[in-house]
Structures are given as structure tokens and as C-alpha cells.
């Protein structure tokens with residue numbers, strides 16, 4: 861599903877997929893409190909909040925990739941606000957961030973720190 865709002869009520873752990881790969885895997889609370897992958901962060905920021913009036917919803921720029929022509933390096937790099945040259949050149953490995961959560965991002969710790977602010 862693309863609806864993380866629905867998932868929160870029915871799952872203990874979430875695997876977020878992009879371009880056919882699991883890019884983040886975490887328990888529900890940790891993932892909603894502070895996502896560690898820019899795609900997850902973008903998805904969560906695009907969910908309307910009932911407790912905020914007149915909010916402008918964020919969107920993830922661009923379109924999902926054509927699976928026959930997946931971008932080089934990190935498949936999310938054409939859409940990612942954290943993109944650096946290494947993202948274009950090198951496929952990120954899955955980083956273990958503790959408490960069993962993983963993120964397939966070169967800058968997972970930075971994204972996590974940003975999300976926790």
C-alpha cells in the first residue's frame with residue numbers, strides 16, 4: 861500500500877519499498893517517530909494531520925521510476941532532497957541502525973537525525 865496511515869493501525873513492523881527494493885524496515889513506532897530513509901520521510905510528510913488546520917501537504921518531486929530503466933546508484937536519487945554524487949554512482953547497502961531497523965541510504969543516520977528534530 862501507499863497509505864502509511866492505514867498501515868499504522870494494523871502492523872507491528874513496516875517494510876517500505878521503492879523500485880522493487882526494501883529501502884527501510886523498522887517497527888511501526890520508530891518509523892513513524894523518525895524515518896531513516898528520505899522516501900519514507902517524504903511519504904510521512906505527505907499524510908494530512910487531523911490536528912493541524914490549513915496545512916500545506918508536502919509532495920515527493922518527480923515520478924516513480926520506470927522499472928525497465930531504474931536510475932543508477934540509488935534508485936531514489938532523481939527525487940531525493942538529500943542526494944549527493946555518491947548516490948548517483950553507488951548503490952547503497954542496507955545499514956543497520958540499531959533496534960533491528962535498517963535503511964538503504966548512504967545518509968541514513970543524517971536523515972534519522974533530521975527526522976528526530
Ligand code: SF4
Nearest residue numbers: 934937940947965966
Ligand atoms: S542514498 Fe542518496 S539518493 Fe538515495 S535515499 Fe539516500 S540520500 Fe537519497
